[in-house]
Amino acid sequence: MSVRLLHTSDVHLEWLFEGFPEDARRRRRAEVAGALARVVDLAIEHRVGGLLVSGDLFHGDAPSLSARAEVSAQFSRLDRAGVPVLVIPGNHDRVTGRSPYRLPRFPANVHVFSGEGWSARELPGGVRVYGLPYRSQDAGRRVLEGFSAHRQRLDREREATGQPSCAFRVGMVHGSLWGLSFGPDAHCPIQPEDIESSGLDYLALGHYHDFQDCSRGPTKASYPGAPARLTFANLSPRRAVLVELGDGPARLRPLELADREYRVLEWDLSRRGLEGLYEELAAGADPEVALKVVLQGWPAEPLAAFGEAGGAAAGGVAGEEALGMGGGSAGEAPAAGSAGAEGGAAVGTWPGTGAASAFDPRTSLDRFRSSYFHLEVVDRTAPAVAVEAGDRTVRGLFISRVQERLARAENPEEAAVLRRALVLGLEALAGRRPG
Numbered sequence: 001m002s003v004r005l006l007h008t009s010d011v012h013l014e015w016l017f018e019g020f021p022e023d024a025r026r027r028r029r030a031e032v033a034g035a036l037a038r039v040v041d042l043a044i045e046h047r048v049g050g051l052l053v054s055g056d057l058f059h060g061d062a063p064s065l066s067a068r069a070e071v072s073a074q075f076s077r078l079d080r081a082g083v084p085v086l087v088i089p090g091n092h093d094r095v096t097g098r099s100p101y102r103l104p105r106f107p108a109n110v111h112v113f114s115g116e117g118w119s120a121r122e123l124p125g126g127v128r129v130y131g132l133p134y135r136s137q138d139a140g141r142r143v144l145e146g147f148s149a150h151r152q153r154l155d156r157e158r159e160a161t162g163q164p165s166c167a168f169r170v171g172m173v174h175g176s177l178w179g180l181s182f183g184p185d186a187h188c189p190i191q192p193e194d195i196e197s198s199g200l201d202y203l204a205l206g207h208y209h210d211f212q213d214c215s216r217g218p219t220k221a222s223y224p225g226a227p228a229r230l231t232f233a234n235l236s237p238r239r240a241v242l243v244e245l246g247d248g249p250a251r252l253r254p255l256e257l258a259d260r261e262y263r264v265l266e267w268d269l270s271r272r273g274l275e276g277l278y279e280e281l282a283a284g285a286d287p288e289v290a291l292k293v294v295l296q297g298w299p300a301e302p303l304a305a306f307g308e309a310g311g312a313a314a315g316g317v318a319g320e321e322a323l324g325m326g327g328g329s330a331g332e333a334p335a336a337g338s339a340g341a342e343g344g345a346a347v348g349t350w351p352g353t354g355a356a357s358a359f360d361p362r363t364s365l366d367r368f369r370s371s372y373f374h375l376e377v378v379d380r381t382a383p384a385v386a387v388e389a390g391d392r393t394v395r396g397l398f399i400s401r402v403q404e405r406l407a408r409a410e411n412p413e414e415a416a417v418l419r420r421a422l423v424l425g426l427e428a429l430a431g432r433r434p435g
């Protein structure tokens with residue numbers, strides 16, 4: 001006897017796609033719904049005995065009526081194809097008063113594990129599925145600890161109610177495998193040894209947004225990952241996992257799901273320059289690609305390279321020598337690493353060759369916005385300035401104050417504002433009108 005199941009999780013219908021322009025956001029949300037439809041297509045094509053959804057089907061616990069209708073429509077297609085659907089709520093769509101999981105809106109083939117703890121449900125072909133809905137009170141608990149005792153109790157209960165004994169055992173849980181990086185989003189820790197001793201043939205995990213095979217010992221386990229990319233962290237191929245239960249250990253076949261291309265470009269302006277970045281972005285332009293550019297360092301180019309904004313300011317700066325270097329005269333305040341390795345040019349002298357304030361990392365790539373589906377700039381630039389200990393000049397004190405605040409900045413936005421303040425302040429101290 002053999003049975004195939006299809007496993008998905010973390011669809012996150014109605015994900016916000018924060019930072020995307022409105023039109024791209026709308027299209028991306030439609031693509032997330034399309035990914036769910038594609039998973040349903042695969043379940044039908046592969047004639048699976050069940051579709052498992054391991055949490056975070058919805059991005060929020062009170063999804064819109066249209067998102068609920070979309071899910072119902074997709075699950076109805078499975079109903080017509082005779083495919084049961086098993087769902088556990090995740091940390092994003094946990095069961096609350098407004099939860100779609102409380103309303104009997106789904107077609108009859110859908111079962112949501114929404115009780116207090118573990119419960120079990122049978123699928124055709126001798127498969128018993130044990131599901132644990134996410135509950136916030138379990139967030140810090142090792143959720144698979146002692147699972148085999150729950151399994152044995154549920155087996156006794158199921159068999160007492162007339163269910164035949166099962167040939168295959170599958171678990172569903174939404175939580176963080178120990179050792180995978182979840183950052184502050186770690187919930188319901190899962191220890192590898194608890195997978196190994198679970199007595200399950202397959203553990204259908206949810207919460208991690210990229211495919212990961214987590215098999216341990218006799219138990220196969222995986223995170224399928226979100227079927228459509230949700231953030232720029234999701235660069236790996238999208239997957240739904242086909243699980244084949246039969247003789248011997250379960251077999252996993254991760255099926256690839258097509259999705260929009262996301263790219264991340266890290267660019268050190270001190271080493272590779274701004275002109276080089278412009279060339280790179282022009283060469284890679286593709287209105288279907290979502291691109292994130294992480295800017296580091298600081299451009300050493302002369303002002304003209306800073307583009308239109310810089311060009312406008314250029315006139316005012318042409319006479320920079322005449323304006324003098326203000327408090328930052330070369331003799332008084334040699335800036336960071338003026339010994340700059342391999343001809344580090346303007347890195348190390350401040351102000352540099354042009355009005356640095358004409359370069360604003362936040363808007364520096366605006367001219368490329370229409371060349372990409374979405375262009376996101378992460379500003380980790382670092383204006384290269386340093387101040388000697390004991391420098392009591394206005395300039396020295398200004399730099400130290402801003403740098404102290406930078407060291408304590410609580411988020412990237414605050415740090416970006418402080419770096420901008422540093423640039424504008426130094427320009428002003430150099431006697432220049434900010435660009």
Ligand SMILES: [Mn+2]
Nearest residue numbers: 010056092207
């Ligand atoms: Mn999730």
